[in-house]
Amino acid sequence: MGSHQITVHKVADQLLVKFFKEVAQAIGSTQIAIGVIGSTQSVPMRLNNEAWSLENEYAWLLKSDDYSVETISTGRPGFNVSLDRRTFAGNVLYDQLTISSDPNQTGGAPPLAGEGVKTINDLVSTYLMADFNSASLAFSTPQTVQSLLKSHQTMVTRLEGMVVDIGERATRVRIELDEEFNARKSELELQFAQRQTDAQRTVEEQKRILSEQDEELRTRAKLLDDRNNTHARRALHEQFKTRLADRFKNLDLTPQTKSSRTPIHWAVAVTASILAILIAAFTYEAVTILGNAGSTMPERILVIAKSATASLGFLGVISWYLRWLNRWFERLADAEFQLKQFELDINRAQWVVETAFEWKITQDAPIPDPLLENISRNLFSKSEKDENADMHxxxxxxxxxxxxxxxxxxxxxxxxxxxxxxxxxxxxxxxxxxx
Structure with a gap:
């Protein structure tokens, strides 16, 4: 791999482009990259059908006597020729030409032979290496030197103007972008404020609608509550009636009450049995003594008294037992009558409540107290018991x-x-x- 840097005479743009065209043809390249002062990208120059083409806006380089070309290069795999005026920015008369070759990177193409190298050297000598006599002519008269310096100064001034123009353009573009950004920002802020106002208006409208719906729901809920209370009251009334009906079907003493009465039944049965045995014994004794002619009067009276006493005791126990059973029967009957009266009172009370509600709904006023008192008279009142019913x-x-x-x-x-x-x-x- 070799790289050679050659200091060459500074030539105008058209001569420099012509030199690289012939170099490209000599090495077999079809493209030249040209870097122009003020351009951010290199300008491609291509070989199409043995004719070189350049973009229209840079076609002036083919006839330019200025020094606008900053960098230019062409090459093929393994061989490259380039010129960079930036490395010699402070030199007025010379540029730097770089020729690099790498036999290992030819990409399968044949390396540049001796004739090719000679051709490139001849082109360098022809276009970029002026002879001593030609070079000395540039310094033969002060006018020539001044002309050359003036040309260089013109090029520098032009470059400075281009830089200033680019800066001004960049500044204008930045100002325009800032103005466009501020305008867009203001527009977006206005749109956002408008949307926020619309959204707030929509929210307020939705709140109003929700408030109306809430009020309507409250009214409906109140009506439903009233209806639910009516239904609940009626359901409770039906439950009362059902339980009362079940109670009528099974109107009897509880097992606990029955078990508490069992000792009394046993006591009466035992007492009556004993008295019956005594009556039988005393009666048998009385019959025996009364049938005996030798018995005395006191004996007969005593036997009769004992038999009579046992009989009176037996009758007393049986009488008390029957009265006790009768009292239980009366209490059961009273309880049944009270349940029937309670059922009637429940039905009457339900009718009174329904009447009061209907009166309030239709008349929009409570039912009068005299009417309410008349239709609810003797509700749940207990009738007085006949005390003579419990007398012996x-x-x-x-x-x-x-x-x-x-x-x-x-x-x-x-x-x-x-x-x-x-x-x-x-x-x-x-x-x-x-x-």
Missing amino acids: PADFLASAILGRASAVSLKIPGGGEVSLDSRGIRKLQNEKPGD
Whole structure:
């Protein structure tokens, strides 16, 4: 691999482009890359059908006597020729030409032979290496030197103007971009403010709609609550009726109450059995003694008294037991009657409540108190019990006798006597025990 840098005479753009065209043809290259001052990218120059083509906006380089070309290069795999004026930016008369070759990177192409190398050297000598006489002509007169310096100064001034122009263009573009950005920003801010206002208006409208819907739902909920209360009340009424009906079907004492009555039944049964045995024994004894002619009177009286006493005891126990059973039957009957009355009162109360609600809905006012009092009279009131129903038949008989008598005389121990007229009897009847 070799790289050769040659200091060559500075030539105008058209001569430099012509030199590289012939070099490209000599090495077999079809493209030349040209870097122009002020351009951000290299300008390609291609060989098409044995004719070189260049972009129209850079076609002036083919006839330019200026020094606008900054870099130019051409090459093929393994061989490259380039010129870079940037390395000699402070030199007025010379440029630097670089020729590099690498036999290992030919890419299968034949390496450049001696004739090719000679051709390139001849082209360098012809276009870029002026002879001494030609070079000395540049310094033969002060006018020539001044012309050359003036040309160089013109090129530098032009380059400076191009740099200033590029800077001004960049500044204008930046200002235009800033203005466009600010305008776009203001437009977006206005759009955002408008959208925010529209969104706020939409939110307020939605809030209003939701508020109306909420009020409507509250009204409907109140109506539904009233209906639900009515349905719940009616359902509760049906449950009461169902439970009362079940109670009527199974109206009986609970097992606990029945078990608590069992000892009484057993006690009465045992007592009655004992008294019955005693009655049988005393009766047999009385019959035996009364049938015996040798028995004395006191013996007969004693036997009869014992038999009578046992019989009275048996009758007393049986009477008390029957009265006790009758009391339980009366209580069960009273409970059944109370349940029936309670059922009637429940139905009446339901009817009263429904009537009151209907009156309030239709008349928009509570039902009058006199009407309410009349339709709800005697609801859940307990009827007074007949106290005479619990009296013993003997007490009932005595009361009847005393109630019909106009005067009563009672003898008391010690020889005294008490007399009561009809007024005293009524007063005695009205007095409670213990007064």
